Amino acid sequence: MDGQIHKGGLIAVSDGGPVFVKAIDGSGEFKDKHYIAGVLREAIKEIGHDKVVQVITDNANVMKSPKALIEVADTRFASVVIMLKRLKLIKRCLQAMAISEQWASYKEDDVGKAQKVKEMILSDLWWDRVDYILEFAVLIYDMTRLVDTDKPCLHLVYEMWDSMIEKVKAAIYRHEGLEDDEYNSFWSVVYDILIDRWTKNCTPLHCLAHSLNPKYYSTEWLLENSKLIPPHRDHEISLEMSKCLDRYFEDVNELNVVKFEFIAFSRGRFPLPAALTDRNKMAPARAEDLVYVYSNLRLLSMRNKEYINRDTKM
Known part of the structure; x- marks a missing residue:
């Protein structure tokens, strides 16, 4: 067993x-x-x-150990990103190793591969590419790692994905020196991948949890970005939330009561996200x-x- x-x-x-x-x-x-x-x-x-x-x-x-190198494999979570982060941590040690006498006298196995590795380790252009990849990939990694913890975060997932996609675009456009409205083929590919993954993962339950979070009705959160709107005014979120409620409440009368209560809730005033601390918590048992x-x-x-x-x- x-x-x-x-x-x-x-x-x-x-x-x-x-x-x-x-x-x-x-x-x-x-x-x-x-x-x-x-x-x-x-x-x-x-x-x-x-x-x-x-x-x-x-x-x-x-x-x-944070500096242990791992084998890149499909079964590992974001193994490529983790590997690049750790390579960057020991960058100076790798470069010292590549220019040492022991490396120069290396004659076993694939000598050509050893030479190529040395050229990469000593190349500023290669390290610049590593920095660029990490600049936007870490944003994706950190978000997915956050939702893979024991902390309750269902009520945050929808906004976290939305915010992460915007941050990834900003990182790529900043590196490429582009304006926000300019087209970039690389960002287009990255965007399609992220949206495809989010489409597969997103469920009506995410939208319901997002809609019931007082944070997203607060003045403080709405003023962070002019594009932000409260959940009940977002057509997509409202549609998916309704689907979720329809599945949970088969009785029409109960469903109508719940929807009426949600309307009253969404019209309430939540001046600060501190209202989150007032929500009821489920007992561990x-x-x-x-x-x-x-x-x-x-x-x-x-x-x-x-x-x-x-x-x-x-």
Whole structure:
């Protein structure tokens, strides 16, 4: 049986398939290797030592050395960006290595490749390209990393994507020395990729959560950018939010009450984003029960042939 810590939960895998064992409340804990080891020890005791043959942990940053080089692989999260960031951290060391006597006397394996690597490491143009890639790629990486944490952020995702796309464009246009209304073929490609990914990830639930966040009705947030408008005045957000409400409330009378309440909410006044601190919070015990039920229902549904073969299997 394999045990996996994933986003505050433990999943056990056996010949019969995966089962979500329990959610873990890690609030207030520094999730380093020592904390994870303690959680795993307790889980192994519950499951039984004789039933555990392997343990798989998350690849969070706190679990690794920041300067360790990793192998670029499709299964790793943003591995290319991480690799470039780490190469930049040890830039001077790499350059010193490339001009050392030991490197000059290198005669094994592929000598031509070694020479090419040396030329790249010592090239200012190559490092300029690395800086350019990181200038906009880190914006994407930081946003996706932020939503991959244990912190509740469903109510922030829609605006985070929107803001990230604008920042990426600004970084590219600043580097290319272009005005905001000028066409750039590279930005066009990047934009299409980002929009395609956001289209696949965005759900009506994101729009509903965005619409119920007092921050996006506050005067302070609206004054940050002249293009910003409150959620209830955004046609796309309103349409997707309505879809979400229609799915949740099958009873027409309940649906009408909810929509009436939302109209009253959206017309309210939220002078400061501090109104967020007044929202109700779900108790950890109830959250753990909901995660347990939801996760196991999904795991069970994956055994269904209809789930595997239908268009939405991914």
